[in-house]
Amino acid sequence: MTTKEACVDRFDAMLEGRGVTRRRFLEFCGAIAVSLGLSEAMAPSVREALAASVIGKTEGKLAPVIWLELASCTGCTESLASAETPDVATIVLDLISLTYAETLSAGAGFSLEEAKEETIEAGGYIVVIEGAIMEGWDGNALKIANEKSTDIVRHAASNATAIICAGSCAVDGGWQAAVPNPGGAIGVQAFLERSKADGSFEHEVPPIINVPSCPSNPEHIIAVLVDVLLLGAPPALNEYGMPSLIFDQYIHDNCPRRGHFENGEFVYQFGSEEEKKGYCLYPMGCKGPQTKSNCPIVRWNRRVSWCVEAGAPCAGCANANPVKEGFNWVDLNTPFLKRFKNLLIGDIPIQPMTLAAGVTGLVVVALVVHGVGMKVTGRTKGGADFERERAWDTKHPDQAIGPASASEPVAKLNGRPAAAADPAAADADTADTDADAADASDTEHTEGGDE
Numbered sequence: 001m002t003t004k005e006a007c008v009d010r011f012d013a014m015l016e017g018r019g020v021t022r023r024r025f026l027e028f029c030g031a032i033a034v035s036l037g038l039s040e041a042m043a044p045s046v047r048e049a050l051a052a053s054v055i056g057k058t059e060g061k062l063a064p065v066i067w068l069e070l071a072s073c074t075g076c077t078e079s080l081a082s083a084e085t086p087d088v089a090t091i092v093l094d095l096i097s098l099t100y101a102e103t104l105s106a107g108a109g110f111s112l113e114e115a116k117e118e119t120i121e122a123g124g125y126i127v128v129i130e131g132a133i134m135e136g137w138d139g140n141a142l143k144i145a146n147e148k149s150t151d152i153v154r155h156a157a158s159n160a161t162a163i164i165c166a167g168s169c170a171v172d173g174g175w176q177a178a179v180p181n182p183g184g185a186i187g188v189q190a191f192l193e194r195s196k197a198d199g200s201f202e203h204e205v206p207p208i209i210n211v212p213s214c215p216s217n218p219e220h221i222i223a224v225l226v227d228v229l230l231l232g233a234p235p236a237l238n239e240y241g242m243p244s245l246i247f248d249q250y251i252h253d254n255c256p257r258r259g260h261f262e263n264g265e266f267v268y269q270f271g272s273e274e275e276k277k278g279y280c281l282y283p284m285g286c287k288g289p290q291t292k293s294n295c296p297i298v299r300w301n302r303r304v305s306w307c308v309e310a311g312a313p314c315a316g317c318a319n320a321n322p323v324k325e326g327f328n329w330v331d332l333n334t335p336f337l338k339r340f341k342n343l344l345i346g347d348i349p350i351q352p353m354t355l356a357a358g359v360t361g362l363v364v365v366a367l368v369v370h371g372v373g374m375k376v377t378g379r380t381k382g383g384a385d386f387e388r389e390r391a392w393d394t395k396h397p398d399q400a401i402g403p404a405s406a407s408e409p410v411a412k413l414n415g416r417p418a419a420a421a422d423p424a425a426a427d428a429d430t431a432d433t434d435a436d437a438a439d440a441s442d443t444e445h446t447e448g449g450d451e
């Protein structure tokens, strides 16, 4: 028997002793392989890598992890801890040595704080942060063990190998940062970069891996931990510091209802015949066309289902911008059951109809807008059903959310005050809105009962 096979056998025996079958663990490795952007057929390789790393580490020093819970609902911890029964994810985390976690640790009080201090002093650890940092009231908006969350994060980051932001609140403030944000919620990356710039953080900012969603998908977190701790290499990140393989594809592109979107077959009311037929949920507020995550592939609850498959429009909880205020998913996407007028490309809201009416060069841009695809190119008003939807939205601003023009600040979405609104842009927006409304005046909503 080779060393590799011996490792796998010992690991299987360890898992079986904790009630996890070999088959179940292989399924779990398949999910991790998919989250890492590999084929599910790579599951045995992931299993081998995990077994070799874990068995190797049980014979030496475990990789330490500090899990900080800041301003949050504990949903990300809960999501991870209840991912499986029996709990494969926790077994892997156990073996990783979770030296500090307010919710999961058996210890508490002084001894737990001391364990954290020792880990920070020794270095070579990973920090997982759940929840937002609260800067309000000079940092007194959130204190743990009589220490401000601002100081806790600066201290924990000072000697860390990497920081994993688990969930949208840690990425950009999430719910807590929604307007009016009285507690001064902010995401980890923006906070540490600003602290570095103003001199209140004197160390190098460690690599930050942003893993949005509300809550974070346990398989995303495990996949990143496997990458960083067990396989020894951080995942490839996009411009927002998010693992590219997880967050570089639109939900809309992998949605099983996409064919209905293309055919203009929409649900306009819950409980309707259209809903029973599984039509597209865009008019019910689905944010899949402007949200990037592999939810339709990795899914939730042991890969059983995910939001749209379960009949709920995507709320866009993976929308996050770690360094730009006002782009948190709550400000962007509420009210959740109202449709979005525009599509976002990066930070820029795009009006498909405006694009389609433009010069030929804009068609190239329009092609990038996956949510509209073929229906946008070469068409203006009155074309595809989706365009009539948008025209109807413009006529009924109270029935939809989102800016009425590409120049409108996104922070102004949903009638909320803009953080840095430009009065000139606002004037231009009003003119654009009027023009769009006029354009839409001869276009009718395609379904009854919604007017």
Ligand code: SF4
Residues within 6 Å of the ligand: 251, 252, 253, 255, 256, 257, 258, 259, 261, 279, 280, 281, 282, 286, 287, 288, 289, 308, 314
């Ligand atoms: S709008 Fe939503 S429900 Fe419709 S195809 Fe896109 S992701 Fe699926």
Ligand code: SF4
Residues within 6 Å of the ligand: 213, 214, 251, 291, 293, 295, 306, 307, 308, 313, 314, 315, 316, 317, 318, 319
């Ligand atoms: S489908 Fe949308 S709302 Fe559901 S978890 Fe994914 S990003 Fe969040």
